[in-house]
Structures are given as structure tokens and as C-alpha cells.
Amino acid sequence: MPDIQANVRANIRVRFAPSPTGYLHVGGARTALFNWLFARKMGGKFILRIEDTDLERSSDEMVRGILEGMEWLGLDYDEGPFYQSDYADKHRAAAYQLLEGGQAYRDFAPKQERPQRDDATIKQDIAKEKVVNPYRDFPKEESDARAAAGEPFVIRFKVPEEGKTQFEDAVFGLQERDYKDTEDLVLLRSDGHPLYNLSVVVDDIEMGITHVIRGQDHINNTHKQVLIYQALGAKLPQFGHLPLILAPNKGKLSKRKHGEIVSVTTYRDSGFIPDAFLNFLALLGWAPKEGETAENQEIFSREQLIELFSLEGIHKSNAVFNFNEGDARNWTDQKALWMNAEYIKTWPPEKLLPLIKPELQKAGLWRDEYEGAQKAWYENTIHLLRERARTLLDFAAHGRPYFVDDLSFEFDDAAVKKNLQKEPAPKTLLPELAERFAALTEFTHDSTEAALRAFAEEKAVKAGLLINAARTALTGQAVGPSLFEVVAAVGQKRAVERLKHAAGMI
RNA sequence: GGCGCGUUGGUGUAACUGGUUAACACGCCGCCCUCUCAAGGCGGAGAGCACGGGUUCGAGUCCCGUACGCGCUACCA
Numbered sequence: 001m002p003d004i005q006a007n008v009r010a011n012i013r014v015r016f017a018p019s020p021t022g023y024l025h026v027g028g029a030r031t032a033l034f035n036w037l038f039a040r041k042m043g044g045k046f047i048l049r050i051e052d053t054d055l056e057r058s059s060d061e062m063v064r065g066i067l068e069g070m071e072w073l074g075l076d077y078d079e080g081p082f083y084q085s086d087y088a089d090k091h092r093a094a095a096y097q098l099l100e101g102g103q104a105y106r107d108f109a110p111k112q113e114r115p116q117r118d119d120a121t122i123k124q125d126i127a128k129e130k131v132v133n134p135y136r137d138f139p140k141e142e143s144d145a146r147a148a149a150g151e152p153f154v155i156r157f158k159v160p161e162e163g164k165t166q167f168e169d170a171v172f173g174l175q176e177r178d179y180k181d182t183e184d185l186v187l188l189r190s191d192g193h194p195l196y197n198l199s200v201v202v203d204d205i206e207m208g209i210t211h212v213i214r215g216q217d218h219i220n221n222t223h224k225q226v227l228i229y230q231a232l233g234a235k236l237p238q239f240g241h242l243p244l245i246l247a248p249n250k251g252k253l254s255k256r257k258h259g260e261i262v263s264v265t266t267y268r269d270s271g272f273i274p275d276a277f278l279n280f281l282a283l284l285g286w287a288p289k290e291g292e293t294a295e296n297q298e299i300f301s302r303e304q305l306i307e308l309f310s311l312e313g314i315h316k317s318n319a320v321f322n323f324n325e326g327d328a329r330n331w332t333d334q335k336a337l338w339m340n341a342e343y344i345k346t347w348p349p350e351k352l353l354p355l356i357k358p359e360l361q362k363a364g365l366w367r368d369e370y371e372g373a374q375k376a377w378y379e380n381t382i383h384l385l386r387e388r389a390r391t392l393l394d395f396a397a398h399g400r401p402y403f404v405d406d407l408s409f410e411f412d413d414a415a416v417k418k419n420l421q422k423e424p425a426p427k428t429l430l431p432e433l434a435e436r437f438a439a440l441t442e443f444t445h446d447s448t449e450a451a452l453r454a455f456a457e458e459k460a461v462k463a464g465l466l467i468n469a470a471r472t473a474l475t476g477q478a479v480g481p482s483l484f485e486v487v488a489a490v491g492q493k494r495a496v497e498r499l500k501h502a503a504g505m506i
Numbered sequence: 507g508g509c510g511c512g513u514u515g516g517u518g519u520a521a522c523u524g525g526u527u528a529a530c531a532c533g534c535c536g537c538c539c540u541c542u543c544a545a546g547g548c549g550g551a552g553a554g555c556a557c558g559g560g561u562u563c564g565a566g567u568c569c570c571g572u573a574c575g576c577g578c579u580a581c582c583a
Contacts, residue, residue: 019583054582111581154581172511181509181579189581196583219510220578243512243576250575280518283531287519298518298531315512315519318576322517322533335518335532345545388544419542452541467541479543 012044014211016077017084017200019051020062023263024069026321027215027245027253030281034242035213036075037282037309047207048080053088053199069264073274074302079207084199087206091194094202094232095155095187103231104187106143106153107135111190133184155188157227165223170211170240170311177223185224197221201228209237213311216241216318217252240311243285244318253321261323261332270331271391273355275302276343280336282309284319299342341390349379356382356395363396365403381489384481401475402489407501415478419468420506425461426469427506433466434499443492445484452484473502 016032018024024032039046048070050063067081098104135143136158147153159182166176187198194202200221204212212222219241229236247253253262260266267277279300288300288308300308323332330337344352360366370378381402385395401409420426436451437443452470456463467483474483474490487495 017583021583051583107581156581175510177509183579186581191581193581195581200583215577216511217577218583221583223510241511246576248517252577283518285518290520290522296530317512319519320517330533333517333532338532341545390544415542462541464541471542477543481543483541 012039012042012210013047013208014039014044014213015047015049015080015204015207015209016075017049017051017203017214018066019054020059020066021255022062023065023255023265025253025255025262026264026281027262028066029069029073029264030245030284031214031242032070032075033073033278033281034286034309034314036077037306038211038213038311039078040306041309044210045078046076047082047209048077049082049084049203049207050080051196051200052083052085053091053194053196065263065265069268072268073264073278082203082207084203087199087203088194090206091199091202092188092192095194095198098157098187098228098231099155101231102158104155104157105136105138105184106147107133107156107184107186108146108151108153109133109135110152136184152190154186154190156184156186157224157231159184159227165226167222167226167236167239169219170213170238171243171314172216172219172241172316175219175222177220182223182227187228197224198228201225201232201234204237205229205232205234211238211240213240213242216244240314243315245284246318246320248320248322248324250318250320258323259325261325267332267336271359271393272336272340273343273347273352273392276340277336278302279305279343280333280339284321285315286313287315288313299339337390344386344389344392349382352386353379353382355392359392359396360399360403363400365396365400367403377489384485384489387481388479398477398480401477402486405494407498409476411472411476411505412478415472415476416505419472419478420502423465423469425459425465427503429455429459429461429466430469430473430499430503430506433470434496434503437487437492437499438496440492443488445488448487448495449484469502470499474498 014035016028016035018028018032036046038044050066052063063081070077095104099106133156135153136156159179161179164176164178165182166174169175185197186195188194203209222239222241226236245253247258247262251257255262264277268274282300282305283298286309289310289312292308293300321333322335324330357366357370367374381399382395385399385402388398389395433452433455436455437448440447440451452466453463456466468478471480471483471486472478474486474495480486490498
């Protein structure tokens with residue numbers, strides 16, 4: 001017997017349809033993610049379509065930003081990218097089909113200057129003025145004649161007077177809207193250019209989209225689109241509207257207001273592991289069913305997310321993305337940062353190492369031996385650093401003393417004061433300690449620890465004093481891994497050198 | 507203004523078809539560990555579920571109202 005369920009699932013087709021604004025913002029990324037998860041979960045197809053019907057605002061450059069973001073996040077699409085502008089003829093044909101069918105009409109009124117998007121008071125005034133369009137019931141012959149005479153017009157959808165649109169939303173449930181609350185939207189501009197709501201519907205029908213998963217800010221558009229679906233005689237897809245991701249001030253995310261912080265490339269460039277960012281995004285507005293996860297689990301691999309994802313788990317209320325641009329350390333949502341650190345700490349080396357290499361290369365710290373003769377040493381050093389890293393950038397920043405042979409790393413002022421200069425002992429003891437280290441035939445964590453502790457006892461100083469002084473001498477820092485791990489990683493020659501050098505700084 | 511949607515600690519979320527002191531994660535504070543910082547372990551503060559009124563033996567969970575927030579309201583997408 002054929003597996004009917006599997007067949008139904010395999011036919012599921014979803015799409016992510018961003019407009020090319022030059023970058024993929026976190027809200028868009030989450031929409032893409034949810035579509036992708038749904039498609040992967042159901043064994044359906046995930047399609048990318050660029051909504052570039054507003055040609056003035058589109059360019060290759062703008063599209064590239066979207067593609068880059070998708071690629072970084074690893075959201076691979078099965079079809080596309082398609083460009084909506086390539087199908088303008090079809091959209092126009094649909095508009096004329098509706099005109100012929102009497103479901104749309106020509107509006108000869110001259111274009112009005114519109115107020116700025118954010119000028120709410122003017123908008124309100126316009127809304128009050130809204131009256132029945134005089135061309136709505138214009139005689140067909142006259143309309144045809146004026147069009148034939150070359151008079152410019154737009155094609156508007158003729159929203160019926162009585163009744164309401166309705167659809168069952170996968171997230172918000174039954175949605176209804178009275179026809180009288182929907183204006184006669186423009187389908188085709190006076191220059192023949194098709195507009196968004198028309199293009200979307202025609203494309204979604206054409207592409208066989210079964211589930212439209214998009215931001216909640218589209219709910220009003222959906223009512224308009226339902227009208228177009230019906231006028232075109234097409235079956236409605238399943239709609240699912242996602243809650244919005246809000247800025248810390250609870251307003252809408254926007255590049256203009258919030259800058260680069262809302263672009264996913266910022267997270268890539270700031271050393272996020274894509275899976276960590278995806279994990280964080282997935283939990284913004286969605287949660288797995290209780291009982292299907294491990295106790296207190298917050299970390300989910302891609303595979304687990306796919307396994308656990310369901311439309312039912314999506315929330316209705318908006319989520320705040322708590323970034324904090326002014327703060328150098330906690331510049332973005334702390335949970336995202338924590339999650340990234342978790343990934344860095346626990347990811348298998350074969351996945352982590354390829355992400356660190358480019359960072360070291362950028363900083364001029366990379367050597368090919370790290371993948372050859374020095375492989376074991378390198379991996380051990382990375383292991384040391386990963387415990388304290390929050391982003392991939394930290395490997396180059398904190399790792400410099402481990403990767404350079406000379407003294408071309410920073411000495412932190414506070415560390416020098418506290419660990420080297422505060423007490424008089426280091427000045428005389430550090431050179432002596434250097435000699436002890438130089439004399440060791442076996443130079444390991446344990447042998448250096450034994451040597452240092454014996455030396456401290458001999459000189460009647462606390463081991464901690466020497467340990468902290470040595471850490472600053474070797475790394476320039478007051479904080480870092482256990483000293484003897486550092487000593488072993490830095491090696492005998494460099495350790496001896498740096499201990500002597502530090503004494504000279506005092 | 508109109509239409510729509512939402513409201514659980516600072517943030518993200520949980521709480522089966524209403525049933526004992528509202529749970530978890532991040533963050534915060536403290537303690538332990540310790541050579542520092544992290545990590546880790548343990549503990550703590552922080553919401554009585556926007557507010558008001560109902561229904562009920564019993565409501566965060568159902569109903570009504572109010573407030574607040576958000577979204578949409580283009581010949582943009």
C-alpha cells in the first residue's frame with residue numbers, strides 16, 4: 001500500500017521571499033529558518049524567491065547580502081533563487097484577466113503625492129478622506145475608450161461590498177476581515193508595473209506553494225491576497241504568520257534605526273558559529289513541545305531542530321531581541337553570546353577548527369604546521385583557549401601570545417601593575433625561576449609545576465604570587481588558563497625568554 | 507482615526523482537556539572549587555501570571571470590559 005502520508009508531505013512546498021535590501025536581518029533570517037525547518041521536517045521543498053518588483057530599490061549588490069546571509073546560516077534551498085521581476089508579464093496578464101472578468105477596474109485618477117511613511121497624522125487624514133472610487137463602477141465601454149485613447153490608469157482590485165475574507169492561520173487561528181476594511185488595492189501601476197500583492201499571489205500559485213510562512217506584519221496583506229487567490233480561482237495555501245522580533249525598545253527592527261546590529265552578517269563577522277545563532281533564533285518565538293526534549297535543554301543541533309519543529313510550537317506574541325550596541329562586551333543578546341560560547345566549548349574539533357583557521361589567518365597568526373607537524377600542539381592550545389572564548393574572534397585576540405614567537409603581544413597595564421609590580425619579589429625571583437625552567441630536561445605541565453612550587457617554598461613566597469606573575473609574563477594578561485597549561489603550551493624556550501623579559505619591565 | 511494581533515520575573519520560554527508554595531534557560535547576587543579568569547557545582551533575589559469584573563468548590567488557563575504595546579492602513583515590499 002502506498003504511504004499516502006509520506007506523499008502528502010513530500011509535496012509540501014514553502015518559500016522564503018525577501019525583498020533585496022542589501023542584507024538579511026535577523027527577523028528575515030528567522031522567517032527563512034522556520035520555512036527551512038518546516039520543509040526539512042516534512043520532506044518538502046524550500047524555495048528562495050527574491051521579491052524585486054520594486055526595481056528602483058533592487059540591485060545585484062542588494063541581492064548578494066541576502067544570499068550571503070543564507071549561505072552563512074546554512075539554509076540551503078532546493079529551488080531558486082527566483083527573481084520576481086522575471087515574471088512581470090505573468091503578473092500583468094493576471095491583472096488583465098481580473099480586469100476582463102470584472103474583478104478589477106481601471107482607475108484614471110492621477111497619481112497622488114503620498115506622505116512619508118512615518119508621517120502618521122497625514123496618513124490618518126488620508127484615511128478619513130477615503131471615499132468610494134468614482135471609477136469603480138465606470139461603464140466598460142467608456143473605460144475601454146479612454147484606455148484606448150492613451151489615458152494613463154492603474155488597475156485596482158474591486159473588493160466586493162458585502163462579506164468578509166477569512167482564512168485559518170496555523171498560528172493565530174481563524175482570521176476574518178470585513179471587506180469594507182480592505183481598500184481597492186492597486187494591482188498594476190500606471191506604468192504597467194505589477195505590485196507586490198498581485199505578484200506574490202501569482203508566483204505562489206505558479207510555484208505550487210502549499211504553506212506561506214511569513215511575518216505577522218503581513219496579516220493584512222494576506223486578507224488582500226486571499227481576495228486575489230479567490231478571484232483567480234486558485235486554492236488557498238495554508239498560512240502561518242510568525243510573531244515579530246522586536247528591538248529592545250519593543251519597536252520594529254530596522255536597519256535605519258538600529259544599524260548593522262540587525263544584520264546577520266554582523267554576527268558572522270563578530271565570530272558567531274552559524275549553528276549557535278540559528279539555535280538562538282529558533283527559540284525566539286518558538287519552543288519545542290514539553291517532554292520531547294531533555295530536561296532543561298536549550299542547545300539544539302540543526303538535526304534536533306528539524307526533528308522537533310512544528311507550526312504548533314510557534315507563539316503569538318512578539319519577542320524582544322535584547323541587543324545592546326553601546327556595550328563592548330555584551331553587545332548583543334546575552335543568551336545568544338552564552339549559546340555561542342557553549343558551542344565553541346563543546347563542538348567537535350573537526351567542525352570548530354575550520355572556523356578558527358580563517359580567524360587566525362586574518363590576524364596573521366596562522367601557520368601551515370598547525371595542520372602538520374604541530375597539529376597536536378595546535379589542537380591542545382585551541383582546547384585551552386576555547387574554554388574561555390565567547391566568540392571565534394577571541395581565538396586570535398586571546399591566542400596571540402601562544403602563536404607568536406617574539407614578544408609582539410600586548411601587556412595589559414592593570415595586569416602588569418597587579419601581578420608584576422605590586423610586590424617586590426617578582427623582580428628578583430622571575431629571572432631565577434627562568435633559570436630553573438631552563439635547567440629542566442623534561443618540560444611539561446607537571447615538571448614545571450613541581451619546579452615552581454619547590455622554588456616558591458625555597459624562597460618562602462606563596463606559589464600563587466609566582467604563578468600570577470608568570471602568567472602575566474608569559475601572556476601579558478592577568479587572566480587565562482591554568483599557568484602550567486600555559487607554560488607547557490608556550491614551551492621552554494619562549495617561557496624562559498619571557499620570564500626574563502618581564503623582570504626587565506618591573 | 508480605522509482594522510488586526512498580543513500581554514507569565516530584566517530577556518527568552520514552560521505550565522496536559524481549569525486543581526496543592528507558577529517551572530526552566532540567559533542575566534544578576536552569594537558560596538564552593540582554585541594559581542587568575544572562565545567553566546563547573548551548590549544556593550539566592552526576582553513574576554503571583556497587565557488591570558478590573560465575572561463564571562466556578564477552584565482560573566495564568568474560560569467570558570466581558572479597560573489599559574498598554576505592536577503591526578497594517580502607498581501607483582513600497
